[in-house]
Amino acid sequence: MNRYKINEVFQSIQGEGALTGVPSIFVRIQGCPVGCPWCDTKHTWDINPDDERSADDVMAEQGESSHWFQSSFDELMALFAREGYTAKNVILTGGEPCMFDLTELSSQLIARGYGVSIETSGTFEVLTHPDTWVTVSPKVNMKGGYDILDSALARANEIKHPVAMERHVDELKALLTRLPEGAAPLIYLQPISQQARATELAIKHCIENNWRLSLQTHKFIGIE
Template sequence: MIYYPINEIFQSIQGEGVFTGTPAIFIRMQGCDVGCSWCDTKNTWCLDYEKKLPDSSYLHQKSDNSDSWTMMSSMEIFKYFSEKNYSPQHVIITGGEPCLYSLLELTDILIGKGYYVQLETSGTREIKVHENVWVTVSPKIGMRGGLVVLPESINRANEIKYPIGKEKHIEDLDCMLKKSNIGNDVQICLQPINQNKNSTKLAIKTCIDRGWRLSVQLHKYIGLK
């Protein structure tokens, strides 16, 4: 049985990408070495063992944006859903960077229990998940962590959700896509960084011109986690 470092588990509404508006259970893992300057979950970056909680019973006592975490097995994660009476059947594994860990066991169990599973990853690590997992790659190009986006991760994507702030980001995305082997059915979503007015205007124009989707982080507009 594999154990994972868990920052939090909660139910809410997916506010980004293709599944915007979908009720979901979020599994947020601890640990990330990508280093995005605009990251809104920097509390998940460091796996500080001084912040480790004794067990999952402490998770609901945490304050938002806490950097404390606990280790949970795949079955403990599944049982936590029942303990909290969570109702959504859509599960989102996010972080941090969840692909620091093999997610094969966890995704096998969740899909075997009837959940639809979505993974959110930067694409900088090998993706190890059940074949039926919906993989959302949010490519992080040129971040201060110095990691590169792996072509095999891009090629595994069902959805590419790309944060943009300026024209250079579109150029970087175009360059990456030209080198990839993604299918015609892969959804591409542009997400303005921090809801900046100019970024949003650029994203809207590009989506209209290219036939892509706009992702506006709905949860931030309506005050959800």
């Protein structure tokens, strides 16, 4: 039986990308080795054994913390029930959720009637149920190398590229030339940390390239 290391579980509204507005239960997996300098979840990077807590302790915490708890699927379902969650979509994020094989977890969620989405950096192979909505937010200094990123991009339903500089747009264009024939993911630019200049840049390149704009809408309205 798989157990998952989880940083936080909460119910909110998907704030980003193609599924913006969809009520969702977020399951934030602990651990990410990628190290994006502007990452807004740096507290999920390390899996420190000293930071393990009970699920109840983690659920009682307010704000960001590097504490995590272990959970089986059944324990996670019991937690959803205890919390009274009503959303029918589950977003597996992190940290980097694809450090782990998510086939079993996603399949079990789908069997319970949930829609499942994954937020991933494309630095690990995406192992998940075929009906999962996969958002790849490519990280170009990837540790996995191009083979892994190419397979993640080929699986992506949407590519959501974080941008703050022209260079980031050039990197995306180079990546898109690598997509296999027939792959047609939705393409989004997401301004890094809501900076005004990054947003202007994203708008300009979305219009020029017929890409879509993804804003972190939850941050504008002050929800999780």
